[in-house]
Structure formats: C-alpha cells, structure tokens
Amino acid sequence: MVRLHELRAGESVVELPSQMDAGLVFIGRIHTPWTDRMECPRQGRLDGPTCRIEVFEPWVAALDGITEYEQIEVLYWLHLSRRDLVLQSPANDGNVHGTFALRTPARPNPIGTSIARLVGIEGAIVTVRGLDCLDGTPLIDIKPERSLFTPIAPPQPGDFEIDDSGSG
C-alpha cells in the first residue's frame, strides 16, 4: 500500500525545522496516467506509458538541444509526501528501514529522480516514458542522462584526480 498520511508500527518521526534553507521554483508540471497514489508504479519502466512534461515559461527556451539525448533525468517535487520520517516500514510489517536506504517519496526533501526515455518534443511539451509519478506533479529539473552527456566545457584539474587512499 502506498502511504497516505498514516504512521506505521515501528516508524520514527522527527520535527521538521520551521525555516527552510533554500527555495525551489516549479518550472513545469508532469502529466501521467496515474491520478491516485494507490495506482502509481513503485518504479517507472522505460517501456511504460507515455507521459507529458509541460515546461512553463520562461523556461521553454532551455529545452534547446534536449533531443540530442535518448534519455533524460527528470527531477520532480513529490508534493503529497510527508517529510518527517527517518525510519519507515514500506511493507507495513513492523520491519523498519532508514529513509536514505529507501527510494520512498516520504523524505525530508521529497524530490523524485527518474531516468526517462525521450519520445519527442513539441513546443513546451516533452513526451517521455519511464516516469512513475502522480498526474500533476511539479517539475523541478530536466538534465541529460549522466552517462550520455559529455561536458562541452574543457576539463578541470579535478577531472583527472583519482583514488587517494592506495586501497581502492
């Protein structure tokens, strides 16, 4: 079961700070087939249904060149998730796991990251497969998939630094 708002046996919550340290701007909205959290995939699949990523102005120009990439990384804000859980019981069976050892939406900064297959782009709409989020999820970033991207700028000294321990 997807968590709605309940706290489960064995779970541990903390108090969120009252002040935030940085602000996000929603740069678009993601349209998916899933309008109920009880139906969303646990994990997207690259042969999954097409989803449409709508990019808002003034960010549409920033899509220029994205079609060079077969896969993109999509970051989104899991706006319905609770943020105060440090230990969670995904199977609701009394066994708990640390939030950072899970890819659950419930986390202090509820940001989802997915790798999606680019199907096409038309104006402000990027069509993809591979997402797993709820219809209406706010978009926060799009990047080329990391292994497909080669930096355009020249390398810097850190690009050549390797293992400093002699043990690895």
Add this chain to the structure above:
Amino acid sequence: MVRLHELRAGESVVELPSQMDAGLVFIGRIHTPWTDRMECPRQGRLDGPTCRIEVFEPWVAALDGITEYEQIEVLYWLHLSRRDLVLQSPANDGNVHGTFALRTPARPNPIGTSIARLVGIEGAIVTVRGLDCLDGTPLIDIKPERSLFTPIAPPQPGDFEIDDSGSG
C-alpha cells in the same frame, strides 16, 4: 572555465520569480578536496578521491540500512550557482545550448545529482567516491542507486503498465 558570475556571448537570462514554490532543508554538508570552483571535476568518477558526506541531526537515523548498497545517489544544492540562465555557452565560444540539455550547475533549481560508490559509514559520516562538488556543498538527499534498489512494498497496478501507443 567554470562560470563564476559572468554572462557570456549569446547567453540568455530570464527573471526568476520573486516567490518560491517549495522549501528545502539542508540535511548535511559534503566535504570534498575541492575548495575552488576552478578545480572541481566536471563529472565525478567512481575511482575519484574519497569525499565525506556529513549528515546532520535529526536525520542520522535515516542512514540505517544504507550499507546494503554499493552505490548511492546523492542530491546536493549548488549554492553558488546562478539560476537565471536559459541558454548557456559552456565553452564560452558563442555557441549556446539550452540549460536542460546540459548538466551545468547553473539552472533554475541548482540541484546536483551524482552516483557515488559507498566506501563506508561511521556514525553521521558517509564516505564515498564519485562526487564532483565543492567542499561545503549542502546535502539535500541520499537514495540507493536506482538499479540496485528493489521496492520493499508490494507492487501497485502502475508497475505492470506498458507502452500504450502500439508504436514501440
């Protein structure tokens, strides 16, 4: 050259909204060998130098179970980056690319994502290789690397949905 604050030939900026849509809490701090943006790697490498991820309270308990994963996904806030560029010239040569077709730190929501190799954990300190960020970078999330993670909760209907177009 890494961008410090300059605007380059051909680049395009927009006005950031005055109000943010969501808030982030910094849950830790990343310690790396790079204290100058002119030295950071463009992209981390899994055989790179060890870096230490310091997790702040009350989030340390959320690391429970993380050692099951050889690789983790790390999200951090690129706190020195400008956020208003939609077209950028990474090589500073007059050729521009959309921000979403780059993995540049300068983006509307300057969140970096890296896959790092887990070296070890001791208390609140997670030691990894593979990061590329500046010393002192704020941490915003840690997750198991996606391909290594199997959801613990039972699947939902969306997990079985595939391609709806018939076109592949």
